[in-house]
Amino acid sequence: MAEWQVEQHTHSASQAGWPDRIHAVLKRHSIKQVGYVPDTGHARLIDLCIKDKSITDIVLSSEAEGPGLVLGAALGGERAALLMQSSGVGNCVNTFSILRNCAVPCVLLVTMRGEHADFNSWQVPMGTITESVLNLCGFQIYRIDGEAEVEPTVEAACRMAFTGGNFQVAILLSQRMVDRNKKGH
């Protein structure tokens, strides 16, 4: 059996500052609650949200709780975003329905798995259907393949969600953005 060294990936160099730019855009759009199930690709963004006094961070036991949190925040007049990896999208299929049923805007940031050099092939079945699932759930979908696209795309997605259309918007962050090879989940 192979043995891997566990590397410190929380501030992985491969993330190169793009989580900071996502954090800045979320703040610009007055997002007050961020719900998440931890993921290597979101590690720095989660850290930034935890340290940010103007954002309430909520670690969810299951991604399925996320849409409920977003609806509740909206009822109370607050905007919320959700962070998860692509496997978590599968856990939300039914609860996403409450966002459409109530026309609640939502920004979902999804780090992709099972698509590019993932060390764990078991991530492939869910990873390869994530975009289709989000389509079927009624999401507007943006995909980011490189760091340069991060700020304009997240900005566009937030505008899509919060400027009156009440859309549910998903941003898929390519696995090329996160080096998971022997680094973690």
Next chain:
Amino acid sequence: MTVDRRKLVAELLEKRGGLLVITGIGSATYDVAACGDDARNFYIWSGLGCTPSVGLGLALARPDRRVAVITGDGDVLMALGSLATIGIKQPKNLSIVCLDNGHYSATGMQPSATSAGIDLAAAAAACRFRVESVDDLSHAAELRMLLHSGEGPLFIHARVDADDQKRIIPSRDGPAIKQRFMQALWRRG
């Protein structure tokens, strides 16, 4: 012993003031609607298991207001993980009223896990809720006080009759009940 769910909910919602109520899909929604439709109610019509999370999002957004999630054992069973999520955040203004009849009454009275001895009150206590158990109406006034001023997160575990009462159906228009609820919040501040 078990208590009549309609009578208990009516007692809990008496003189409700600013209390905001989120109802779980199915019988709990009918119980709350039976007390009279109200702009301070938000009825959930899909996503079994999401109600406690909706209550959490609202309680965090409005720490100045009291929030009560009124729901059934089926909803809480599907949301066991969210009890832990709420336990972490310890929202003082959030209560969950679990109307536990041990059955899925809206779908034909099939037994739920609680009929087999699974203890939701113990689960809530393990998730750092303050737990109150009730199986009659004698302490309803105290429980009502707790909903309004007790330090949460609070879990009221109510053993209720396993009967299928008349269904009182409030609006199923999601955007309309959302808008009405939000406007009621804005008006009161």
